[in-house]
Each structure stands twice: as C-alpha cells, then as structure tokens.
Amino acid sequence: MCICTFRRPDGIRRALTSLIDADIPPGWRVEFIVVDNDRDESALEIVSAIKNNRPNAVVHYFVETKPGVSYARNRCIDEASGSVLTFIDDDEYVGPHWLIDFILTLDAHHADAVFGPVIPSFEAPPPAWIGLTGAHQRARFPTGSTVEWRNAQTNNVAFRRSLLNDGKRFPVQFAKTGGEDSLFFAVAAASGHKLVWCDKAMVTETVPLNRMTRRWVLERAFNGGRTFVRLQAILVSPLAYVYYGIYGLLFSLILIPPLLFTLAIGHARHMQYARSLLGNLGKVAARFYGGGHYGG
Incomplete structure (x- = not known):
C-alpha cells in the first residue's frame, strides 16, 4: 500500500x-x-x-x-x-x-x-x-x-x-x-x-x-482544463491544442452572459458558470501556459 x-x-x-x-x-x-x-x-x-x-x-x-x-x-x-x-x-x-x-x-x-x-x-x-x-x-x-x-x-x-x-x-x-x-x-x-x-x-x-474558496475552485478549474488538453495532445494529436483552443474560446464567450447575469442578481449559480469559464480558458492557454504547481 x-x-x-x-x-x-x-x-x-x-x-x-x-x-x-x-x-x-x-x-x-x-x-x-x-x-x-x-x-x-x-x-x-x-x-x-x-x-x-x-x-x-x-x-x-x-x-x-x-x-x-x-x-x-x-x-x-x-x-x-x-x-x-x-x-x-x-x-x-x-x-x-x-x-x-x-x-x-x-x-x-x-x-x-x-x-x-x-x-x-x-x-x-x-x-x-x-x-x-x-x-x-x-x-x-x-x-x-x-x-x-x-x-x-x-x-x-x-x-x-x-x-x-x-x-x-x-x-x-x-x-x-x-x-x-x-x-x-x-x-x-x-x-x-x-x-x-x-x-x-x-x-x-x-x-x-x-479548498472551499472561490480562488481555489477557479484555479483548479483552469489547471484542469490546461492539463486535459496536454493529455489529449499526447494521446490523440498535437492538433488538440488548436482544436481545444478554438473550442475553449468559443465556449468562454457563450458563458460570459449567464455569468454576468447570475453575478448581478447575486445567484449562487454564478460560480458554476465561473468554474466552467476558467476551465475553458485553461484549454485556450494550454499551449502557452508553462510551469504550474501541484497540490494545494
């Protein structure tokens, strides 16, 4: 063990x-x-x-x-x-x-x-x-x-x-x-x-x-999106950086209106949209964002 x-x-x-x-x-x-x-x-x-x-x-x-x-x-x-x-x-x-x-x-x-x-x-x-x-x-x-x-x-x-x-x-x-x-x-x-x-x-x-803070949740989502694309680039094709970069950018644009609306009315669901947004931005940044850290 x-x-x-x-x-x-x-x-x-x-x-x-x-x-x-x-x-x-x-x-x-x-x-x-x-x-x-x-x-x-x-x-x-x-x-x-x-x-x-x-x-x-x-x-x-x-x-x-x-x-x-x-x-x-x-x-x-x-x-x-x-x-x-x-x-x-x-x-x-x-x-x-x-x-x-x-x-x-x-x-x-x-x-x-x-x-x-x-x-x-x-x-x-x-x-x-x-x-x-x-x-x-x-x-x-x-x-x-x-x-x-x-x-x-x-x-x-x-x-x-x-x-x-x-x-x-x-x-x-x-x-x-x-x-x-x-x-x-x-x-x-x-x-x-x-x-x-x-x-x-x-x-x-x-x-x-x-691990119950907004910052931790959003950083985790961003790093998760980035890591997912890096894995796809190895397992499938390096073109994954291009595909998921475009996909992540388009999906991020779709998420911004509901995020702003739920944030404006004070609805707790805004963090669901924010987490999804950061995950997709991580996909966009996967090819260019180096370093990183593990844990936390």
Missing part, C-alpha cells in the same frame, strides 16, 4: 493508520510504503510513531528529494515489492473492508486495475455555491464498469504489477501539475489492460477550509 505525502502531518497520520487497521484478505501479506516528497523529512517522526504503535505492521519510509508527484509515485513503485499495488492520497482515509473489496473485484472481473470512489468530508459546512459547482464531486459507476482514462486516478486505486512491464512509470512531464496518473492508465488501457470500477471500495477525502 503506497502513500505519497508532502507536509500534511495530520493527513498522513490518519491515512497510514487507516490503511494499517484495514482488514487483510486471507492469505495476503501487506507492506506499507510512505514516500515523503519533503527533503526536510517532515513526516518521519509521525511515521516512526505509528510504526512503534503498530509493531506488527511492515512500514517503510523513504524520502524523494526530486519535487513533484510523478517522482514520488515512481519512488513508491521502485520500493514496493508486492504483486498488487494500491495508492491513496495523504488527505484521505479508508474503511475496514476497503482492501478486501478491491481484491475481490480484481479477481472477479479479471481486472488489471480497480478504481473506487472518493467521498468528500468537509472540515466545516461548505458555502452553498460549492455544491452547485460540483468542485468536490467525482463520478461514480456500478461495480465492474469499465473505467475510461479521464476517471482513472491514483487517489483510490489497486493495480497489478503487470502494468509496470517494460519499465512503465508515471510520466515526469506532469510532475508539477498532476495528470500523470491519467496518462499512465490511458497508456495501460491502450496496451490492453483492463480497468474497472469498484463502488464499494471508497475512501474519504478531507476538504479543508482553503
């Missing part, structure tokens, strides 16, 4: 403890890999304390000094030895039957990777407009459904080591922006690997106050 972490002391404590306390399928042995992407080793003391309190758990702690989520995830792959790898994020935690649900689905559907839902848990009651934007809502599907790459992410996944054949790793060109997991699983699906859904294997994601 793998977790990448970066300066989230409460998060890594809860995530790792929940994984250790989860039920294990009969006959299985489990190891826990924590990769700290902070060169200052800020998670070391927390992980060491958990190891001391759970002496029967096999917990390994590593520091990945190259900043970026791709490097941290690849370090997990390099250090893990199991036939099945799981990933959750350091702001999530699992229930007691989580791993068993994953393994049962892997076997029942002869799958190579299984994904599960991420359920938000807000630290405080969210403002009304949050629910209208859908910023913290993710798609869910019936168990056994085929998962497309757009919904294939490492925030809740179990996959067989066979996906790593021929040295496959998370692409580092997305290390600072995210999207590396979608590309990784898109390549796996194109190679014939079977990706399915398990709706029972859910994790809970803690949503802090700083």
